[in-house]
Amino acid sequence: MSGQSITDRIAAAQHSMTGSAISKAVCKATTHEVSGPKKKHLDYLIHCTNEMNVNIPQLADTLFERTANSSWVVVFKALITTHHLMMYGNERFIQYLASRNTLFNLNNFLDKGALQGYDMSTFIRRYSRYLNEKAMSYRLVAVDFTKMKRGIDGVMRTMNTEKLIKTLPIIQNQLDALLDFQANPNELTNGVINSAFMLLFKDSIRLFAAYNEGVINLLEKYFDMKKNQCKDALDIYKKFLYRMTKLSEFLKVAEQVGIDQGDIPDLSQAPSSLLEALEQHLASLEGKKTKELNADTRASTLSSAVSSLSSTGMSFSRMDEKEKQQALEEEQARLQALKVTHLILSNHRSSRNFSFLLMHLLLIFNNLTFFFPRVNNLLHSASTFSFCRCSMCLCEIFTVIYFQCIYSYECASSPGFDALGDLLKPTIPTHTAPPPPPQMAIHPGGKLLANDLDSSLANLVGKMQWSQPGEKKLTGGQNWQNKTMSTTQWTKQCTAVDRSSSKTC
DSSP: OOSOOHHHHHHHHHHHHHTOHHHHHHHHHTOSSSSOOOHHHHHHHHHHHTOTTSOHHHHHHHHHHHTTSSOHHHHHHHHHHHHHHHHHSOHHHHHHHHHSSOOOOOTTOOOOSSTTHHHHHHHHHHHHHHHHHHHHHHHHHSSOTTTSOOSTTSTTTSOOHHHHHHHHHHHHHHHHHHHTTOOOGGGOOSHHHHHHHHHHHHHHHHHHHHHHHHHHHHHHTGGGSOHHHHHHHHHHHHHHHHHHHHHHHHHHHHHHTTOOGGGSOOOOOOOHHHHHHHHHHHHHHTTOOOOOOOHHHHHHHHHHHHHHHHHHHHHHHHHHHHHHHHHHHHHHHHHHHHHHHHHHHHHOHHHHHHHHHHHHHHHHTTTHHHHOHHHHHHHHHTTSOOHHHHHHHHHHHHHHHHHHHHHHHHHHHSTTOOSSTTTTOOOOOOOSSOOOOOOOOBOTTSOBOTTOHHHHHHHHHHHSOOOOTTOOOOSOOTTOOOOOOSSSOOOOOOOOOBTTTTBOO
16 A cells, blocks of 8 residues: 555545644544655644643544554554654653553554554554553653663762662663564564654663663662662662663664664673672672672772773763754754745845735635646745746746636537536527517616616516517507606505506506
């Protein structure tokens, strides 16, 4: 399936008629076309989340309604649009998602009618679980781990021990849901799943960066913790090593599908001696007889581990810097375009006024674009502020209209032309006698009264044939004249019958 379906066009037209721009943008972003949502629709929805007069629940509910579609393409693109808004939209959007009791209930989704329905339905179920877990994480800690401040003075590096032990398992659950997507390079075969994989790739980098900084903070405080805290911290660190291995496999898939190698971070694991030192310290706290390392050896092991994990964290920041640079370049391009437009407007003010006049004329006669398709194409050509271009477009528009009207008139006046066929054609009786010549109503004073209503009505009655052939005429013959009144006040007065002239009132 390629391009927008008829259902997509009808739905967009319905939203246009109802005046719901948000619903139309959601419909446009989640069409049946097997490609990722278009950037212009996503940018518009992001802009809507930043507007205070936009109803965020309505926007989210519209996306949820699209996930109830039977097509895997529409459902997948609705999830991608939701994920994009969670990443780049206003925080009000993810706050509302976190406040809902249920989000995406797609555990049993299956599209049996499409060619790739079975394969893509599996990834839809996994993707929806990750988005649910992402919203749940925000509900628990009131922060998005992919957007939090990082660095030495970041949120995870400055968190206290008790809160850190409670927060790191939440990051682990979200990362597990992300890595469970498990897409192979051979399965990334269309633009829809590629768009989802790209968003998951960006989330994995930022999420693991926060996870990495939390573990660094945990290791720095490990030898000062209590026994129960050390036990939980050791379990968290072992799970961290396992998830680092799974993330490296995920990044290999990203490299194979064409993601720039410069965007993929280098994962440097801590030395294995660190794990031994952590286990020995916990055993000593539990009263077990073990060979505990001295303070110098333990400090050097911890320092090397923190250094390797910090270098990994530095590599995670490259993607964010690249995105910032890309956003800056796009902003500079927009600024340059605005400067060029301002220069053209200032140098060609008359052409600008002419173009505005042209646009207003075409908006007034908007129906012309329906009858004359060529005018609709010229409308786009006239959008430039060049005086010569607008003049040529205006001349061509009226030329098209003129010749189209002439052609339509000639076709309509030709003997063989029948615009409506036999549809609702009235039956007109035939007359043998030619119609009488038209007469103008004459005032008794001998002057034409063109603006007199009575005279106009009398003239109209005189042109109409009220009698059938052979019917007796109740007029006064050839010398009968129509008497008109000088005013429009009608009365019921009646004069006597003039028997000699056979005139009645």
